[in-house]
Amino acid sequence: MFFIFGINSGQKELSSDQLVICNICGGYGRYQVYMTYTSLSLFFIPVLKWGRSYYVKMSCCNSIYQLNGDVGKRMAAGEKPEISQSDLTLVKSGKREQWKALAGRKRSCRNCGYETEEDFAYCPKCGGRLGEE
Numbered sequence: 001m002f003f004i005f006g007i008n009s010g011q012k013e014l015s016s017d018q019l020v021i022c023n024i025c026g027g028y029g030r031y032q033v034y035m036t037y038t039s040l041s042l043f044f045i046p047v048l049k050w051g052r053s054y055y056v057k058m059s060c061c062n063s064i065y066q067l068n069g070d071v072g073k074r075m076a077a078g079e080k081p082e083i084s085q086s087d088l089t090l091v092k093s094g095k096r097e098q099w100k101a102l103a104g105r106k107r108s109c110r111n112c113g114y115e116t117e118e119d120f121a122y123c124p125k126c127g128g129r130l131g132e133e
């Protein structure tokens with residue numbers, strides 16, 4: 001007899017419409033929950049699944065968190081548990097560029113238009129007061 005085995009890894013999106021204020025970017029975001037797994041299939045029918053893990057992607061800035069496995073399992077079972085920050089472990093934060101842009105905020109002189117990224121209170125060119133953009 002002749003068997004066809006296959007090992008696949010898959011990803012499934014679990015629905016969540018929980019709206020939160022994102023810790024990373026400060027905007028409103030939705031938790032998008034994904035389950036990833038490895039499955040063994042026989043004649044292209046999955047017979048075994050293992051190595052399940054759950055991830056959350058923020059819809060606002062694409063930050064990735066690993067989700068607590070118990071909460072993930074409940075979601076996979078069709079429940080809608082509330083996801084709290086303590087269930088999440090940050091894997092990768094999105095919008096790092098925006099942080100950088102915030103850190104390097106430019107100040108410009110209202111008097112002569114001189115621009116600097118230094119934290120000067122007064123314009124080195126004309127002595128006028130610098131304002132934040």
Ligand SMILES: [Zn+2]
Pocket residue numbers: 022023024025026027029058060061062063
């Ligand atoms: Zn965000």
Ligand SMILES: [Zn+2]
Pocket residue numbers: 109110111112113114123124125126127128
């Ligand atoms: Zn100036």
